[in-house]
Amino acid sequence: MIEKYNDGNINDVYRIKNKFVDLILRRSKFNNEFETYVLKKLQRYKFDIPLHIVSFYVKNEYIMIYEYIEGDTLKNFSDIEVNQIVNFLLNLHSIEVTKDEIDMKQPREDLQSMYQYIQRLEGEINKQEYCYICTEYEKLYREHINFENLNRCLIHSDIKKENLLINGDKLYVIDFGNCYIGSRLVDIVRVIMWLFLYNEEKIEFERIDKFCCDYFGVFKLNHLEYKMVPFIIRFCLLYNYVKDKYLYSTGILTKNYVNATSAKWFEILNNEDIIHKIEEIIKK
Incomplete structure (x- = not known):
């Protein structure tokens, strides 16, 4: 049996099942060699992730095959799942990385890559929106030296409900396609964005506070990280x-998806009360 799970915006995903195997095959338009490397490394550390079996190229596509995990994506989550996410991040961020790993070709989220997205958006979006993006970018650029000096570790960078599978009392983290070596604060903020802000009618700041207290109670901020939280x-x-707008302009992401995400991130970017409250919680 071959079952197509979805026509992915970036990846097409299939389930291959017979009496001998139960596998997931993922076709990607991007180079995912670093993701393969990270999965193999995390398997050695006994992380709850899908078992990677093999990866290879077919023409211009990167094929990954790994075990199928029976489970449901995380829709509603309790403090138990939040604690499991905290433990996953603590373990991930504690893994030592080598200079060779830092130098490997991998996804990058920095001001240079953001600038490249912004350049490509000129003429693709309305002038007012483009000017707003440029103004916000210039504010960030003033702090780029400090950003580059933050401690770096392995980060997932895309932990959201769709990338979390529940199987019994186990929580599996999937889709390491955006994993790279960067600041752990990116993981913390992205968890807050996707789990506590996106698609939430009412922001439960007390749950954000518990998540941050559980994490930083073990792995405290250093001086530079503390300073760079608002950044x-x-x-x-x-x-x-910016990235979602760019991927939509190239036909990779759908209009409905980008309209929903960009509207939420725009709303929060322009709400100083929310940003300040999240900053206070992280730095608490």
Whole structure:
């Protein structure tokens, strides 16, 4: 049996099942060699992730095959799942990375890549929106040296409900396609964005507070990280906003998806009360 799970915006995903195997095959338009490397490394550390079996190229596509995990994507989550996410991040961020790993070709989220997206958006979006993006980028650029000096570790960078599978009492983290070596604060802010802000009618700041207290109670902020919290919040929001707009302009993401995400990130970028409250919670 071959079952197509979805016509992905970026990846097409298939389930291949018979009496001998139960596998997931993913076709990607992008180079995912670093993702393969990370999956193999995390398997050695016994992380709850899908078992990677093999990866290879077919023409211009990168094919990954890994075990199928029976489970449901996380829709509603309790403090138990939040605690599991915290433990996953603590373990991930504690893994030592080598200079060779830092130098490997991998996804990058920095001001240079954001600038490239912004350049490509000129003429693709209305002038008022483009000017707004440029103004926000210029504010971030003033802090780019400090950003580059933050401690770096392995980060997932895209932890959201769709990338979390529940199987019994286990929580599996999937889709490491955006994984890279960067600041752990990016993971913290992205969890807040996707789990506590996006698609939530009412922001439950007490749950954000518990998530941050559980994490930073074990792995405290250093001086530079403390200083850079407001930068990272704005950076993550603007990066998601700009990247999604760019991917829509190239036909990779759908209009409905980008309209929903960009509207939310734009709303938060322009709400100083929310940004300040999140900053206070992280720095608490």
